[in-house]
Amino acid sequence: MFPWFSFLTYAVVTAVTPGPNNLMSMSNGSRKGFRGALPFNFGILAGFTVVMVACTAFCSVLSVWIPRIKTPMLVLGALYMLYLAWETFRSTGELESRAAREGFLSGLLLQFINPKIYLYCILSMEAYILPYFQDRPLILLGFALLLAFIGFLFTLAWSAFGSVFQRLFSRHARLVNTIMALLLVYCAVSLFLD
Secondary structure (H helix, E strand, O other): OOOHHHHHHHHHHHHHOOOHHHHHHHHHHHHHHHHHHHHHHHHHHHHHHHHHHHHHHOHHHHHHHHHHHHHHHHHHHHHHHHHHHHHHHHOOOOHHHHHHHHOHHHHHHHHHHOHHHHHHHHHHHHHHHHHHHOOOHHHHHHHHHHHHHHHHHHHHHHHHHHHHOHHHHHHOHHHHHHHHHHHHHHHHHHOOOO
8 A cells, every 4th residue: 555644744844844845936036026926836736747748657767877967966955055045145135126027937937946846856766656556657647746746735834924924024135135045045055065
């Protein structure tokens, strides 16, 4: 029998923890409001879904390649997170200047260099799903979509949190931006800690 409880526990805990998607969603929610952050979140959903489906389809091949691609993937992901941290830190909170970089396309493209979601999918597939459903492509597709949907729900939750506390964040923009930047730096550094 499939271990639903442990699988969903892993998926939810991984999806709810701070990462580039959640931190950027909260930042967008705090500056633009929940509705204003939706294009970025729908970009995350689209990109997340593409990555989950592709990662699922090629998981057995990727498992063999992981030792070769792990370091470059981590370095690219960490560099992008540090870039996001810098941009967040120096942000004035002015929406117009950042809106083009935080819309649908930005959310979509973030997924292709977000190592957290690759690891999320690979571990989900290898530890939980493939042992039970290796030769069932429709079920594997369903799980890929489920993983993307769980991730999307938590980016929406982080956007809502940012939106609810918008006034507090706007009054303390420098402190909030500094904290968000430090959390992104932490995410980048933690990629290399085992």
